[in-house]
Amino acid sequence: MTEVASPRHSIRFHGRSYHAMVLAPEPPAANWLAELDTWLERSPGFFFGRPVVLDLAVLQPGKQGLTELLQNLAGRNVKVMGIEGAEPSWLDFAMPPLLLSGRQASVIPGDNPPAAAEPPAPAPFSDPAPDAAAPLFDAPSPPGDASSATAVAAPSQQPNSLLLDSSIRSGQCIVHPEGDVIVVGSVASGAEVIAGGSIHIYGTLRGRAIAGSRDARARIFCRKLEAELLSIDGLYMVADDMPAHLRGQPIQVWLDGDSMMIAQD
Amino acid sequence: MAKVLVVTSGKGGVGKTTSTAALGAALATAGKNVVLVDFDVGLRNLDLVMGAERRVVYDLINVVQGDAKLAQALIRDKRVPTLSLLPASQTRDKDALTDEGVARVIAELKEKFDWVICDSPAGIERGATLAMRHADVAIVVTNPEVSSVRDSDRIIGLLDSKTEKAEKGERVEKHLLITRFDAARAGRGEMLNVEDVLEILSIPLLGIIPESFEVLRASNLGSPITLNNPVSAPARAYFDAAKRLNGEALDMTIPSDRKGLFGKLFGRRAA
Numbered sequence: 001m002t003e004v005a006s007p008r009h010s011i012r013f014h015g016r017s018y019h020a021m022v023l024a025p026e027p028p029a030a031n032w033l034a035e036l037d038t039w040l041e042r043s044p045g046f047f048f049g050r051p052v053v054l055d056l057a058v059l060q061p062g063k064q065g066l067t068e069l070l071q072n073l074a075g076r077n078v079k080v081m082g083i084e085g086a087e088p089s090w091l092d093f094a095m096p097p098l099l100l101s102g103r104q105a106s107v108i109p110g111d112n113p114p115a116a117a118e119p120p121a122p123a124p125f126s127d128p129a130p131d132a133a134a135p136l137f138d139a140p141s142p143p144g145d146a147s148s149a150t151a152v153a154a155p156s157q158q159p160n161s162l163l164l165d166s167s168i169r170s171g172q173c174i175v176h177p178e179g180d181v182i183v184v185g186s187v188a189s190g191a192e193v194i195a196g197g198s199i200h201i202y203g204t205l206r207g208r209a210i211a212g213s214r215d216a217r218a219r220i221f222c223r224k225l226e227a228e229l230l231s232i233d234g235l236y237m238v239a240d241d242m243p244a245h246l247r248g249q250p251i252q253v254w255l256d257g258d259s260m261m262i263a264q265d
Numbered sequence: 266m267a268k269v270l271v272v273t274s275g276k277g278g279v280g281k282t283t284s285t286a287a288l289g290a291a292l293a294t295a296g297k298n299v300v301l302v303d304f305d306v307g308l309r310n311l312d313l314v315m316g317a318e319r320r321v322v323y324d325l326i327n328v329v330q331g332d333a334k335l336a337q338a339l340i341r342d343k344r345v346p347t348l349s350l351l352p353a354s355q356t357r358d359k360d361a362l363t364d365e366g367v368a369r370v371i372a373e374l375k376e377k378f379d380w381v382i383c384d385s386p387a388g389i390e391r392g393a394t395l396a397m398r399h400a401d402v403a404i405v406v407t408n409p410e411v412s413s414v415r416d417s418d419r420i421i422g423l424l425d426s427k428t429e430k431a432e433k434g435e436r437v438e439k440h441l442l443i444t445r446f447d448a449a450r451a452g453r454g455e456m457l458n459v460e461d462v463l464e465i466l467s468i469p470l471l472g473i474i475p476e477s478f479e480v481l482r483a484s485n486l487g488s489p490i491t492l493n494n495p496v497s498a499p500a501r502a503y504f505d506a507a508k509r510l511n512g513e514a515l516d517m518t519i520p521s522d523r524k525g526l527f528g529k530l531f532g533r534r535a536a
Contacts, residue, residue, distance in 0.1 A: 167467060169422030170415050171389075188418045188465065189411075206465070 020081060023073075024055040029065065033072055040076060047078045053099060057085030066090045160197075167203065168193060177213060189228060210236075212255070220253040221265065235260050267375035270382045270510070271400035273424075275416030277387030279408045280444040283480060285384040286314045286489035287500070288404070291507035293348035294491070297379040300339065300349045302370075304396035305386035306362060309353035315342065316487025317350050326354040329366030335373050344492055349378070359392035371399045389419065394427050401430065402438045402510070404471060408445050409457040414465050417441075421468060440471035442506060447476045448519055472506030473519045474499050 025032045040046065054069075061069055066086065073080060082099040083091065091098055160179030167185030168174060173192045174181060181195040186203030193199055193207070196214040198221070205222035208229040212218025216233040225246055230237045232255050242262065250265040272285045285301055293299040303311035306326060312318040317340045323333035328351070335351075342348035351374070354361070374381045385396035397403060403424050407417045421439060430437045443462060451458040463470060474480075475498045483493035491500045491507075498520040505515050 169425070170418035172422050185467075186465075189415045190419065204464075 020051045020053045022053045022055050022084070023078070024057070025059045025061075025069065027059055029059060029061060029069060032059075036076065047076075050079075051081040052078055053082045053084055054080050054096075055084045061090075063090040066095070070095060162195075168207065170207070180218075189226075211253075216255050218255075221251070223250050225249055225251045230260070230262070232260065237262070267378055268380055268401045269371060269375065269399050270380060270402045270404065271385055271397045272382060272404045272406060273385035273393060273397055273420050274387065274406040274413070275389060275393075275420040276408075276413045279406050279413050280474070280480075281387070281406050282310045282314050282384055283484060283490070284404065284406050284442060284444060284474070284503070285311060285382055287491045287503040288507050288510070289380070289382050290342075290345060290348060290489035291491040291504050292380050292382075292510070293342070293345045295507065295511070296347065297511075298347050298377070299380045299382060300351060300374055300378045302351045302374070302381060302383045302396075303353035304362075304383055304392050306353045306392060307355065307358045308386065309355050311384050312340075312350065312352045313487060314484050315350050315489065317342070317352070318487070321352045324352045324354040325370070326357045326361045328370050329362055331366075335370065344488075359386070359390065359395075362391065362395050364395070364398075367395050368399065389423060393420075394423065397424060397428055397437075399429055400424075400437055402440070404440050404442050405466070405468065406442050406444055407462060407466070409443060409447075409451060409459070409462055411457065414457065414462055418466055421466065439468045440510070441466055441468050442471045442474065444474040445476045446473050446519065448521070470517060471509055472502050473517065474502045474506075475519055475521060 052073075054073075056066065059065075059069075066083075070080060080096045082096050084099045086098055088098060161182060162174070162176040162179065163182045163184070164174065165184050168183060168187045168191040170188040170190035172188075173194070174183075175194045177194075177196045179195070180197040180200065181193050182200045182202075183193065184202050187193055187201055187205050187207040187209070189206040191207035192210065193201075194210045194213065195218070197212065198218045199209045199211045201209065201220075201222040203222075204224040204226055205220075206226040206228070208231070209220045209222070209227060210229070210231040211220045212233040218232055220230055220232065225242070225248065227242070228239050230242070230253050232253060235255060235258065237253075237260050246262060246264060251262055252265050253260060253262045255261070272281050272288070274281050282303075282305075289299045289301045301311060301315065302325065303309050304325070305311070309324075312321055320340050323338035325338070327333035328335050328338045338351055340350045340352065342350065351370075371381060383396045383400065386392040397420075405417045405420055405424075407413050424437045424439060425431050428437050441463070443459060446459070447456060450456045459470070459473060477497060477499045479494050479497040480490050480499050483490040486493060490497065491503050494500055495504070501520040505518075505520075508515055
Protein backbone atom coordinates (compact mmCIF):
# COMPACT_ATOMS: atom_id res chain seq x y z
CA MET A 1 0.00 0.00 0.00
CA THR A 2 2.98 2.29 -0.34
CA GLU A 3 1.32 3.85 -3.39
CA VAL A 4 -1.53 5.09 -1.28
CA ALA A 5 0.91 6.62 1.16
CA SER A 6 2.76 8.64 -1.47
CA PRO A 7 2.01 12.31 -1.17
CA ARG A 8 0.69 13.09 -4.66
CA HIS A 9 -0.80 10.42 -6.84
CA SER A 10 -2.85 7.43 -6.05
CA ILE A 11 -3.16 4.41 -8.27
CA ARG A 12 -6.75 3.46 -8.85
CA PHE A 13 -7.81 -0.04 -9.69
CA HIS A 14 -10.96 -0.66 -11.61
CA GLY A 15 -13.02 -3.69 -12.38
CA ARG A 16 -14.29 -3.78 -15.96
CA SER A 17 -16.23 -6.35 -17.96
CA TYR A 18 -15.33 -7.45 -21.49
CA HIS A 19 -16.83 -9.71 -24.06
CA ALA A 20 -14.84 -12.76 -24.93
CA MET A 21 -15.53 -15.95 -26.82
CA VAL A 22 -15.63 -19.02 -24.65
CA LEU A 23 -14.34 -22.31 -25.98
CA ALA A 24 -15.49 -25.31 -23.99
CA PRO A 25 -13.65 -28.41 -25.19
CA GLU A 26 -15.36 -31.74 -24.66
CA PRO A 27 -13.68 -35.05 -24.02
CA PRO A 28 -11.96 -36.74 -25.68
CA ALA A 29 -9.72 -33.81 -26.46
CA ALA A 30 -8.31 -35.32 -29.66
CA ASN A 31 -11.77 -35.59 -31.26
CA TRP A 32 -12.65 -32.08 -30.21
CA LEU A 33 -9.45 -30.74 -31.76
CA ALA A 34 -10.19 -32.62 -34.99
CA GLU A 35 -13.64 -30.99 -35.10
CA LEU A 36 -12.05 -27.61 -34.49
CA ASP A 37 -9.69 -28.26 -37.39
CA THR A 38 -12.49 -29.03 -39.84
CA TRP A 39 -14.28 -25.91 -38.65
CA LEU A 40 -11.15 -23.78 -39.09
CA GLU A 41 -10.72 -25.09 -42.64
CA ARG A 42 -14.05 -23.53 -43.54
CA SER A 43 -13.36 -20.16 -41.86
CA PRO A 44 -9.58 -19.86 -41.45
CA GLY A 45 -9.36 -16.31 -40.04
CA PHE A 46 -12.17 -16.72 -37.52
CA PHE A 47 -10.06 -16.55 -34.33
CA PHE A 48 -7.69 -13.88 -35.58
CA GLY A 49 -7.51 -11.03 -33.05
CA ARG A 50 -10.32 -12.44 -30.92
CA PRO A 51 -9.85 -12.97 -27.19
CA VAL A 52 -10.77 -16.50 -26.22
CA VAL A 53 -11.52 -17.91 -22.78
CA LEU A 54 -11.08 -21.62 -22.28
CA ASP A 55 -13.75 -23.28 -20.14
CA LEU A 56 -12.40 -26.52 -18.78
CA ALA A 57 -15.28 -27.45 -16.48
CA VAL A 58 -16.34 -30.29 -18.80
CA LEU A 59 -13.00 -31.48 -20.14
CA GLN A 60 -11.14 -31.57 -16.78
CA PRO A 61 -7.81 -32.19 -18.56
CA GLY A 62 -5.39 -32.08 -15.60
CA LYS A 63 -2.09 -30.23 -15.64
CA GLN A 64 -0.48 -32.30 -18.40
CA GLY A 65 -3.59 -32.25 -20.57
CA LEU A 66 -3.95 -28.49 -20.17
CA THR A 67 -0.33 -27.90 -21.23
CA GLU A 68 -0.89 -29.98 -24.38
CA LEU A 69 -4.24 -28.34 -25.15
CA LEU A 70 -2.73 -24.84 -24.89
CA GLN A 71 0.11 -25.87 -27.23
CA ASN A 72 -2.40 -27.32 -29.72
CA LEU A 73 -4.49 -24.15 -29.64
CA ALA A 74 -1.43 -21.92 -30.02
CA GLY A 75 -0.47 -24.00 -33.07
CA ARG A 76 -3.87 -23.11 -34.55
CA ASN A 77 -3.39 -19.39 -33.83
CA VAL A 78 -6.03 -19.32 -31.10
CA LYS A 79 -5.03 -16.82 -28.43
CA VAL A 80 -6.28 -17.83 -24.99
CA MET A 81 -6.64 -14.81 -22.66
CA GLY A 82 -7.95 -16.66 -19.66
CA ILE A 83 -8.98 -20.01 -18.25
CA GLU A 84 -12.14 -20.88 -16.44
CA GLY A 85 -13.27 -23.94 -14.51
CA ALA A 86 -9.77 -25.22 -13.83
CA GLU A 87 -8.00 -26.26 -10.64
CA PRO A 88 -5.43 -23.65 -9.62
CA SER A 89 -2.87 -26.45 -9.35
CA TRP A 90 -3.04 -27.14 -13.09
CA LEU A 91 -1.77 -23.70 -13.96
CA ASP A 92 1.76 -22.45 -14.00
CA PHE A 93 2.89 -18.87 -14.27
CA ALA A 94 3.36 -18.87 -18.07
CA MET A 95 -0.26 -19.89 -18.67
CA PRO A 96 -3.16 -17.46 -19.03
CA PRO A 97 -4.70 -16.53 -15.69
CA LEU A 98 -7.56 -18.33 -14.05
CA LEU A 99 -10.75 -16.24 -14.24
CA LEU A 100 -12.74 -16.43 -11.06
CA SER A 101 -15.28 -13.64 -11.60
CA GLY A 102 -14.64 -12.35 -8.13
CA ARG A 103 -14.71 -15.72 -6.40
CA GLN A 104 -11.37 -15.27 -4.79
CA ALA A 105 -9.56 -18.45 -3.86
CA SER A 106 -6.14 -17.33 -2.72
CA VAL A 107 -4.67 -15.05 -0.07
CA ILE A 108 -3.64 -11.63 -1.27
CA PRO A 109 -0.53 -10.67 0.64
CA GLY A 110 -0.07 -7.10 1.88
CA ASP A 111 3.18 -5.19 1.74
CA ASN A 112 3.80 -5.36 5.44
CA PRO A 113 4.51 -8.78 6.79
CA PRO A 114 2.20 -9.46 9.69
CA ALA A 115 3.72 -8.74 13.06
CA ALA A 116 2.25 -11.87 14.51
CA ALA A 117 2.68 -15.43 13.49
CA GLU A 118 0.24 -16.90 10.99
CA PRO A 119 -3.18 -17.43 12.50
CA PRO A 120 -3.03 -20.90 13.99
CA ALA A 121 -6.64 -21.88 13.54
CA PRO A 122 -8.98 -21.25 10.63
CA ALA A 123 -11.42 -19.45 12.93
CA PRO A 124 -9.13 -16.94 14.61
CA PHE A 125 -11.73 -14.86 16.36
CA SER A 126 -13.11 -17.75 18.31
CA ASP A 127 -9.88 -17.62 20.30
CA PRO A 128 -10.77 -17.01 23.95
CA ALA A 129 -7.61 -15.03 24.69
CA PRO A 130 -8.41 -11.63 23.21
CA ASP A 131 -4.87 -10.47 22.47
CA ALA A 132 -3.16 -13.73 21.72
CA ALA A 133 -2.62 -14.52 18.08
CA ALA A 134 -4.73 -11.72 16.75
CA PRO A 135 -5.71 -12.65 13.21
CA LEU A 136 -3.48 -10.11 11.58
CA PHE A 137 -3.60 -11.87 8.32
CA ASP A 138 -6.92 -13.39 7.92
CA ALA A 139 -7.29 -15.71 5.00
CA PRO A 140 -10.23 -14.46 3.00
CA SER A 141 -11.83 -17.81 2.39
CA PRO A 142 -13.99 -19.01 5.26
CA PRO A 143 -13.13 -22.29 6.97
CA GLY A 144 -13.86 -25.28 4.80
CA ASP A 145 -13.65 -23.28 1.61
CA ALA A 146 -10.23 -24.63 0.76
CA SER A 147 -8.23 -22.97 -1.95
CA SER A 148 -8.41 -26.19 -3.94
CA ALA A 149 -12.15 -25.72 -4.42
CA THR A 150 -12.97 -25.52 -8.07
CA ALA A 151 -14.25 -22.33 -9.52
CA VAL A 152 -17.54 -24.02 -10.42
CA ALA A 153 -18.33 -24.39 -6.73
CA ALA A 154 -21.07 -22.06 -5.56
CA PRO A 155 -19.65 -18.84 -4.17
CA SER A 156 -19.71 -18.78 -0.40
CA GLN A 157 -22.69 -16.98 1.10
CA GLN A 158 -21.33 -16.78 4.63
CA PRO A 159 -20.99 -13.35 6.22
CA ASN A 160 -17.48 -12.31 5.48
CA SER A 161 -16.71 -9.69 8.08
CA LEU A 162 -13.69 -9.84 10.33
CA LEU A 163 -14.30 -8.96 13.99
CA LEU A 164 -11.27 -8.02 16.06
CA ASP A 165 -11.78 -7.92 19.80
CA SER A 166 -8.51 -6.24 20.73
CA SER A 167 -6.73 -3.04 19.85
CA ILE A 168 -4.49 -2.95 16.79
CA ARG A 169 -0.97 -2.04 17.85
CA SER A 170 1.46 0.14 15.97
CA GLY A 171 3.12 -1.76 13.15
CA GLN A 172 0.38 -4.33 12.82
CA CYS A 173 -1.41 -4.64 9.53
CA ILE A 174 -4.84 -6.17 9.14
CA VAL A 175 -5.63 -7.23 5.59
CA HIS A 176 -9.12 -8.50 4.88
CA PRO A 177 -9.74 -8.24 1.14
CA GLU A 178 -13.14 -9.88 1.17
CA GLY A 179 -15.40 -7.90 3.46
CA ASP A 180 -15.84 -5.52 6.36
CA VAL A 181 -13.47 -5.18 9.29
CA ILE A 182 -14.83 -4.38 12.74
CA VAL A 183 -12.34 -3.35 15.42
CA VAL A 184 -13.74 -3.23 18.93
CA GLY A 185 -10.62 -1.51 20.32
CA SER A 186 -8.47 1.28 18.93
CA VAL A 187 -6.15 1.38 15.94
CA ALA A 188 -2.78 2.78 17.00
CA SER A 189 -0.66 5.30 15.20
CA GLY A 190 1.40 3.37 12.68
CA ALA A 191 -1.09 0.52 12.37
CA GLU A 192 -3.04 -0.22 9.22
CA VAL A 193 -6.43 -1.74 8.53
CA ILE A 194 -7.15 -2.70 4.93
CA ALA A 195 -10.59 -4.01 4.02
CA GLY A 196 -12.35 -4.94 0.83
CA GLY A 197 -15.51 -3.49 2.31
CA SER A 198 -16.19 -1.01 5.09
CA ILE A 199 -14.20 -0.41 8.26
CA HIS A 200 -15.84 0.09 11.65
CA ILE A 201 -13.69 1.15 14.58
CA TYR A 202 -15.30 1.36 17.99
CA GLY A 203 -12.27 3.00 19.60
CA THR A 204 -9.95 5.75 18.47
CA LEU A 205 -8.57 5.57 14.94
CA ARG A 206 -5.00 6.85 15.13
CA GLY A 207 -3.51 4.84 12.28
CA ARG A 208 -4.60 4.23 8.71
CA ALA A 209 -7.89 2.91 7.47
CA ILE A 210 -7.98 1.77 3.86
CA ALA A 211 -11.46 0.63 2.91
CA GLY A 212 -13.26 -0.45 -0.22
CA SER A 213 -10.42 -1.92 -2.20
CA ARG A 214 -13.23 -3.74 -4.04
CA ASP A 215 -16.16 -1.48 -3.39
CA ALA A 216 -16.60 2.26 -3.91
CA ARG A 217 -19.68 2.19 -1.69
CA ALA A 218 -17.60 1.20 1.32
CA ARG A 219 -17.41 3.55 4.29
CA ILE A 220 -15.20 4.15 7.27
CA PHE A 221 -16.70 4.71 10.70
CA CYS A 222 -14.87 5.51 13.89
CA ARG A 223 -15.75 6.72 17.38
CA LYS A 224 -12.86 9.16 17.54
CA LEU A 225 -10.89 10.49 14.62
CA GLU A 226 -7.15 10.90 15.06
CA ALA A 227 -6.29 9.11 11.82
CA GLU A 228 -3.10 9.41 9.81
CA LEU A 229 -4.77 8.40 6.57
CA LEU A 230 -8.23 7.51 5.34
CA SER A 231 -8.78 5.87 1.98
CA ILE A 232 -11.73 4.44 0.08
CA ASP A 233 -11.38 2.75 -3.31
CA GLY A 234 -7.98 4.30 -4.00
CA LEU A 235 -8.89 7.88 -3.09
CA TYR A 236 -7.22 9.01 0.06
CA MET A 237 -6.93 11.82 2.57
CA VAL A 238 -4.03 12.40 4.94
CA ALA A 239 -4.36 13.97 8.38
CA ASP A 240 -3.55 17.44 7.02
CA ASP A 241 -6.47 17.27 4.59
CA MET A 242 -9.01 16.39 7.25
CA PRO A 243 -11.17 19.22 8.57
CA ALA A 244 -9.67 20.34 11.87
CA HIS A 245 -13.02 20.52 13.66
CA LEU A 246 -13.57 16.80 13.10
CA ARG A 247 -10.45 15.77 15.01
CA GLY A 248 -11.43 13.77 18.05
CA GLN A 249 -15.01 13.45 16.80
CA PRO A 250 -16.99 10.38 15.80
CA ILE A 251 -17.09 10.43 12.01
CA GLN A 252 -17.94 8.56 8.89
CA VAL A 253 -16.27 8.76 5.52
CA TRP A 254 -17.76 7.84 2.15
CA LEU A 255 -17.25 8.46 -1.53
CA ASP A 256 -19.41 10.76 -3.58
CA GLY A 257 -18.24 10.14 -7.12
CA ASP A 258 -14.60 11.12 -7.12
CA SER A 259 -14.58 13.09 -3.90
CA MET A 260 -14.19 11.90 -0.37
CA MET A 261 -16.84 13.05 2.04
CA ILE A 262 -16.30 13.18 5.77
CA ALA A 263 -18.90 14.08 8.32
CA GLN A 264 -19.53 13.94 12.01
CA ASP A 265 -21.78 11.09 13.06
CA MET B 266 9.17 -20.11 40.78
CA ALA B 267 11.60 -17.93 38.90
CA LYS B 268 10.19 -15.19 36.72
CA VAL B 269 11.81 -13.83 33.59
CA LEU B 270 11.24 -10.10 33.25
CA VAL B 271 12.14 -8.11 30.15
CA VAL B 272 12.60 -4.35 30.30
CA THR B 273 11.90 -3.03 26.84
CA SER B 274 10.69 0.08 25.02
CA GLY B 275 11.38 0.12 21.30
CA LYS B 276 12.81 3.60 21.45
CA GLY B 277 16.32 4.23 22.72
CA GLY B 278 17.28 6.55 25.56
CA VAL B 279 14.04 6.32 27.50
CA GLY B 280 15.59 4.66 30.54
CA LYS B 281 15.56 0.90 30.02
CA THR B 282 19.01 0.30 31.45
CA THR B 283 18.52 2.76 34.32
CA SER B 284 15.20 1.13 35.17
CA THR B 285 16.67 -2.37 34.92
CA ALA B 286 19.40 -1.47 37.39
CA ALA B 287 17.10 0.42 39.76
CA LEU B 288 14.36 -2.23 39.83
CA GLY B 289 16.88 -5.06 40.06
CA ALA B 290 18.57 -3.44 43.04
CA ALA B 291 15.20 -2.69 44.66
CA LEU B 292 14.07 -6.32 44.30
CA ALA B 293 17.43 -7.58 45.57
CA THR B 294 17.41 -5.37 48.66
CA ALA B 295 13.98 -6.81 49.42
CA GLY B 296 15.69 -10.18 49.71
CA LYS B 297 15.09 -11.68 46.28
CA ASN B 298 17.78 -13.39 44.27
CA VAL B 299 18.09 -11.24 41.17
CA VAL B 300 20.23 -11.45 38.05
CA LEU B 301 20.40 -8.65 35.47
CA VAL B 302 21.14 -9.81 31.92
CA ASP B 303 22.37 -7.23 29.42
CA PHE B 304 21.08 -8.12 25.94
CA ASP B 305 22.50 -5.03 24.30
CA VAL B 306 25.35 -6.91 22.64
CA GLY B 307 27.78 -4.49 21.02
CA LEU B 308 26.53 -1.47 22.98
CA ARG B 309 26.62 -2.67 26.53
CA ASN B 310 25.80 -0.16 29.26
CA LEU B 311 24.41 -2.07 32.18
CA ASP B 312 27.88 -2.88 33.52
CA LEU B 313 28.64 0.86 33.71
CA VAL B 314 25.36 1.74 35.38
CA MET B 315 25.97 -1.09 37.89
CA GLY B 316 29.57 -0.02 38.41
CA ALA B 317 30.86 -3.43 37.42
CA GLU B 318 32.74 -2.53 34.24
CA ARG B 319 36.14 -3.29 35.72
CA ARG B 320 35.19 -6.78 36.74
CA VAL B 321 33.92 -8.13 33.41
CA VAL B 322 35.84 -11.23 32.31
CA TYR B 323 33.34 -13.36 30.40
CA ASP B 324 30.06 -12.19 28.94
CA LEU B 325 26.68 -13.38 27.67
CA ILE B 326 28.06 -14.30 24.24
CA ASN B 327 30.79 -16.48 25.78
CA VAL B 328 28.14 -18.34 27.76
CA VAL B 329 25.69 -18.58 24.82
CA GLN B 330 28.42 -20.02 22.62
CA GLY B 331 29.64 -22.36 25.33
CA ASP B 332 33.10 -20.81 25.74
CA ALA B 333 32.54 -20.05 29.41
CA LYS B 334 30.41 -21.44 32.21
CA LEU B 335 27.58 -19.33 33.55
CA ALA B 336 29.21 -19.14 37.00
CA GLN B 337 32.37 -17.70 35.44
CA ALA B 338 30.48 -14.91 33.70
CA LEU B 339 28.17 -13.85 36.53
CA ILE B 340 29.36 -10.81 38.46
CA ARG B 341 28.08 -10.52 42.01
CA ASP B 342 27.29 -7.02 43.19
CA LYS B 343 29.50 -5.72 45.99
CA ARG B 344 26.75 -3.73 47.70
CA VAL B 345 23.84 -6.21 47.56
CA PRO B 346 24.90 -9.86 47.80
CA THR B 347 21.71 -11.19 46.22
CA LEU B 348 22.22 -9.13 43.05
CA SER B 349 24.20 -10.46 40.07
CA LEU B 350 24.97 -9.21 36.59
CA LEU B 351 25.51 -11.07 33.34
CA PRO B 352 27.15 -8.48 31.10
CA ALA B 353 26.91 -8.23 27.32
CA SER B 354 29.86 -8.31 24.96
CA GLN B 355 31.01 -4.99 23.59
CA THR B 356 33.08 -6.44 20.76
CA ARG B 357 30.49 -8.69 19.13
CA ASP B 358 27.13 -7.95 17.57
CA LYS B 359 23.60 -9.27 18.04
CA ASP B 360 24.01 -11.96 15.38
CA ALA B 361 26.25 -13.81 17.82
CA LEU B 362 23.15 -14.58 19.90
CA THR B 363 21.53 -17.87 18.98
CA ASP B 364 18.00 -18.98 19.83
CA GLU B 365 19.14 -22.23 21.44
CA GLY B 366 21.99 -20.61 23.34
CA VAL B 367 19.78 -17.90 24.81
CA ALA B 368 17.11 -20.46 25.75
CA ARG B 369 19.73 -22.57 27.52
CA VAL B 370 21.20 -19.63 29.44
CA ILE B 371 17.77 -18.39 30.54
CA ALA B 372 16.77 -21.87 31.67
CA GLU B 373 19.97 -22.16 33.69
CA LEU B 374 19.47 -18.72 35.27
CA LYS B 375 15.89 -19.61 36.22
CA GLU B 376 17.22 -22.43 38.39
CA LYS B 377 19.47 -20.10 40.37
CA PHE B 378 17.49 -16.88 40.73
CA ASP B 379 14.03 -15.60 41.68
CA TRP B 380 14.07 -12.84 39.08
CA VAL B 381 15.87 -12.91 35.74
CA ILE B 382 15.73 -9.34 34.45
CA CYS B 383 16.64 -8.90 30.78
CA ASP B 384 17.71 -5.43 29.67
CA SER B 385 16.54 -5.24 26.07
CA PRO B 386 18.37 -3.19 23.45
CA ALA B 387 16.43 -0.49 21.61
CA GLY B 388 14.82 -1.39 18.31
CA ILE B 389 12.75 -4.36 17.24
CA GLU B 390 15.50 -6.46 15.70
CA ARG B 391 17.20 -9.64 16.79
CA GLY B 392 18.58 -8.42 20.11
CA ALA B 393 15.25 -7.03 21.24
CA THR B 394 13.20 -10.01 20.07
CA LEU B 395 15.57 -12.47 21.74
CA ALA B 396 15.50 -10.49 24.98
CA MET B 397 11.70 -10.69 25.12
CA ARG B 398 11.47 -14.22 23.73
CA HIS B 399 11.39 -16.09 27.06
CA ALA B 400 9.76 -13.41 29.17
CA ASP B 401 6.94 -14.10 31.63
CA VAL B 402 6.59 -10.45 32.55
CA ALA B 403 7.41 -7.36 30.51
CA ILE B 404 7.98 -3.80 31.62
CA VAL B 405 7.43 -1.33 28.81
CA VAL B 406 9.39 1.84 29.56
CA THR B 407 7.87 4.97 28.05
CA ASN B 408 8.60 8.67 28.21
CA PRO B 409 5.55 10.95 28.13
CA GLU B 410 6.24 11.88 24.55
CA VAL B 411 4.53 10.82 21.30
CA SER B 412 7.36 8.99 19.54
CA SER B 413 8.18 6.96 22.63
CA VAL B 414 4.52 6.07 23.09
CA ARG B 415 4.13 4.89 19.52
CA ASP B 416 7.28 2.77 19.71
CA SER B 417 6.03 1.26 22.95
CA ASP B 418 2.77 0.41 21.24
CA ARG B 419 4.73 -1.42 18.56
CA ILE B 420 6.66 -3.35 21.22
CA ILE B 421 3.43 -4.35 22.96
CA GLY B 422 2.25 -5.79 19.66
CA LEU B 423 5.46 -7.81 19.42
CA LEU B 424 5.11 -9.00 23.03
CA ASP B 425 1.69 -10.34 22.06
CA SER B 426 2.99 -12.18 19.03
CA LYS B 427 6.71 -12.93 19.05
CA THR B 428 7.28 -14.31 22.52
CA GLU B 429 7.33 -17.95 23.53
CA LYS B 430 4.25 -17.42 25.69
CA ALA B 431 2.30 -15.78 22.88
CA GLU B 432 3.15 -18.62 20.54
CA LYS B 433 1.79 -21.08 23.10
CA GLY B 434 -1.42 -19.04 23.27
CA GLU B 435 -0.62 -17.61 26.71
CA ARG B 436 -0.07 -13.97 27.53
CA VAL B 437 2.97 -12.11 28.68
CA GLU B 438 2.05 -10.00 31.70
CA LYS B 439 2.70 -6.42 30.62
CA HIS B 440 3.33 -3.34 32.78
CA LEU B 441 3.85 0.25 31.84
CA LEU B 442 6.60 2.29 33.48
CA ILE B 443 6.51 5.98 32.68
CA THR B 444 9.92 7.56 33.18
CA ARG B 445 11.22 11.13 33.10
CA PHE B 446 7.80 12.44 34.06
CA ASP B 447 7.53 16.10 34.94
CA ALA B 448 4.15 16.87 36.48
CA ALA B 449 4.53 20.61 35.96
CA ARG B 450 5.31 20.31 32.27
CA ALA B 451 2.54 17.74 31.75
CA GLY B 452 0.17 20.20 33.42
CA ARG B 453 1.21 22.90 30.97
CA GLY B 454 0.63 20.53 28.05
CA GLU B 455 4.32 20.34 27.11
CA MET B 456 4.32 16.64 27.84
CA LEU B 457 1.70 13.96 27.45
CA ASN B 458 -0.05 13.36 30.73
CA VAL B 459 -0.40 9.96 32.31
CA GLU B 460 -4.03 9.51 31.21
CA ASP B 461 -3.11 10.13 27.55
CA VAL B 462 -0.36 7.54 27.65
CA LEU B 463 -2.56 4.99 29.41
CA GLU B 464 -5.39 5.55 26.97
CA ILE B 465 -3.15 4.91 23.99
CA LEU B 466 -1.26 1.94 25.37
CA SER B 467 -4.00 0.42 27.55
CA ILE B 468 -1.80 -1.76 29.75
CA PRO B 469 -1.61 -1.56 33.57
CA LEU B 470 0.61 1.10 35.08
CA LEU B 471 3.51 -0.11 37.21
CA GLY B 472 4.90 3.23 38.20
CA ILE B 473 5.68 6.82 37.32
CA ILE B 474 9.29 7.84 37.72
CA PRO B 475 9.71 11.61 38.08
CA GLU B 476 12.36 13.43 36.08
CA SER B 477 15.31 14.07 38.38
CA PHE B 478 18.96 15.02 38.21
CA GLU B 479 19.58 12.28 40.79
CA VAL B 480 19.14 9.62 38.09
CA LEU B 481 21.92 10.95 35.89
CA ARG B 482 24.18 11.45 38.88
CA ALA B 483 23.67 7.87 40.02
CA SER B 484 24.34 6.52 36.52
CA ASN B 485 27.61 8.38 36.31
CA LEU B 486 28.63 7.08 39.72
CA GLY B 487 27.96 3.53 38.55
CA SER B 488 25.28 2.92 41.12
CA PRO B 489 21.56 2.21 40.65
CA ILE B 490 19.50 5.13 41.94
CA THR B 491 17.77 2.85 44.44
CA LEU B 492 21.15 2.15 46.09
CA ASN B 493 22.81 5.49 45.54
CA ASN B 494 20.08 7.63 47.05
CA PRO B 495 17.21 5.47 48.31
CA VAL B 496 15.25 8.43 49.67
CA SER B 497 15.24 10.43 46.44
CA ALA B 498 11.96 10.76 44.56
CA PRO B 499 12.86 8.52 41.62
CA ALA B 500 14.26 5.85 43.97
CA ARG B 501 11.04 5.83 45.99
CA ALA B 502 9.08 5.47 42.75
CA TYR B 503 11.24 2.51 41.74
CA PHE B 504 10.83 0.88 45.17
CA ASP B 505 7.05 1.20 44.79
CA ALA B 506 7.22 -0.29 41.31
CA ALA B 507 9.26 -3.22 42.61
CA LYS B 508 6.67 -3.84 45.33
CA ARG B 509 3.90 -3.83 42.72
CA LEU B 510 5.91 -6.36 40.71
CA ASN B 511 5.87 -8.60 43.77
CA GLY B 512 2.12 -8.35 43.85
CA GLU B 513 1.59 -5.63 46.45
CA ALA B 514 -1.26 -3.21 45.78
CA LEU B 515 -0.11 0.36 46.40
CA ASP B 516 -1.73 3.67 45.58
CA MET B 517 -0.23 5.27 42.50
CA THR B 518 1.58 8.44 43.49
CA ILE B 519 4.23 10.52 41.84
CA PRO B 520 6.93 11.10 44.46
CA SER B 521 8.55 14.50 44.38
CA ASP B 522 11.62 16.04 45.94
CA ARG B 523 10.89 19.02 48.11
CA LYS B 524 13.51 21.26 46.65
CA GLY B 525 14.36 24.82 47.42
CA LEU B 526 14.76 27.39 44.69
CA PHE B 527 18.43 26.54 44.32
CA GLY B 528 17.63 22.85 43.96
CA LYS B 529 15.05 23.51 41.29
CA LEU B 530 17.43 25.62 39.22
CA PHE B 531 20.18 23.07 39.58
CA GLY B 532 17.84 20.19 38.73
CA ARG B 533 16.68 21.77 35.55
CA ARG B 534 20.18 22.54 34.36
CA ALA B 535 21.42 19.04 35.06
CA ALA B 536 18.53 17.46 33.18
